Amino acid sequence: MNYAIIGFGNVGQALAKAFAREGIEVSVATTRDPQSFASEAAAIGPRIIPKTLAGAVKADVIFLAVRFEAHTDVAKALSSWKGKTIIDVTNAYGVPPEDLGGLPSSKFIEAAFTGSKLVKGFNHLVAPTLGQGPAVHGGKRVVFLSSDYEDAAAEISELAEMLGFSPIKLGGLSEGGLVVQARGDTWGRLIFKDLVKFD
Numbered sequence: 001m002n003y004a005i006i007g008f009g010n011v012g013q014a015l016a017k018a019f020a021r022e023g024i025e026v027s028v029a030t031t032r033d034p035q036s037f038a039s040e041a042a043a044i045g046p047r048i049i050p051k052t053l054a055g056a057v058k059a060d061v062i063f064l065a066v067r068f069e070a071h072t073d074v075a076k077a078l079s080s081w082k083g084k085t086i087i088d089v090t091n092a093y094g095v096p097p098e099d100l101g102g103l104p105s106s107k108f109i110e111a112a113f114t115g116s117k118l119v120k121g122f123n124h125l126v127a128p129t130l131g132q133g134p135a136v137h138g139g140k141r142v143v144f145l146s147s148d149y150e151d152a153a154a155e156i157s158e159l160a161e162m163l164g165f166s167p168i169k170l171g172g173l174s175e176g177g178l179v180v181q182a183r184g185d186t187w188g189r190l191i192f193k194d195l196v197k198f199d
Contacts, residue, residue, distance in 0.1 A: 001061060002058075002059045002061070003026045003060070004026060004029060004056040004062045005028045005062075005065055006056060006062060006063065007063075007065035007066035008037050008040065008041070008065075009066075010128075011127045011130065012028060012065040013127075014131035015063055016045075019047065020045030022163055026048060026049070027049045027050075027056045027059055028041055028050055029050070029051045029052060029053045031073060035050070037050060038050045053077050059084075061085045061156070061159065062084060062087065064089055064109070066090065068091060068092040068105065072112055075112035075113050075114075083115070084117070085155060086109075087122060088105075088109050088118055088120045089121070090109065091191070092105035093183070093185075093187065094185070095183050097183050104181055104183075106120040106146070106177050107177075110173070117149040118148075118149075119145055119152050120144075120146040120147065120177045121143055124188070124190050124191045124193060129141075129194055134165040135164060137196065139198040140166035140196065140198075141165055141194070142165070142166050142195040143165045143167050144167075144176075144180045144190055145157060145160070145168070146170040146171060146177040148174075153169050
């Protein structure tokens with residue numbers, strides 16, 4: 001299994017730090033030349049690999065950590081996303097619900113990534129909090145996951161645990177996904193909730 005993060009702003013870099021802490025290799029990409037952010041990637045760790053967008057989308061599991069409006073540009077990188085799991089880390093705050101056809105934001109994104117299995121996750125924490133890492137006072141920071149594909153949700157749940165987080169599955173995108181999405185001028189009820197699970 002190989003991994004990529006598309007988008008290397010604050011959230012993308014916070015995710016890259018999670019991989020670096022566990023020594024797991026991950027590709028990082030933007031629409032820019034990878035040399036333009038190679039020094040930032042190197043500063044995070046040696047297993048953070050800058051790539052072109054075309055190179056990064058070859059990964060099996062892809063974190064979509066771009067601005068919501070930029071997801072269509074990423075989706076054009078492949079004609080079919082079959083066999084890939086997309087983790088939607090975007091937030092559509094400020095995007096009118098009518099522009100989404102009344103759909104949850106993740107269902108709207110899923111339609112652009114034809115053939116993929118989409119999991120909403122890792123988006124409810126602000127970048128500085130996500131970047132702090134999963135270990136908090138002897139507990140594990142919670143990440144919420146929502147998907148219409150149980151196998152994909154299970155796969156990303158395992159990845160979250162590998163990265164040191166405590167995953168909580170919320171069900172499908174039209175149910176659980178609504179409480180971790182933003183659209184229009186509203187935030188889902190679980191966004192910004194920094195929760196910690198203790199065994």
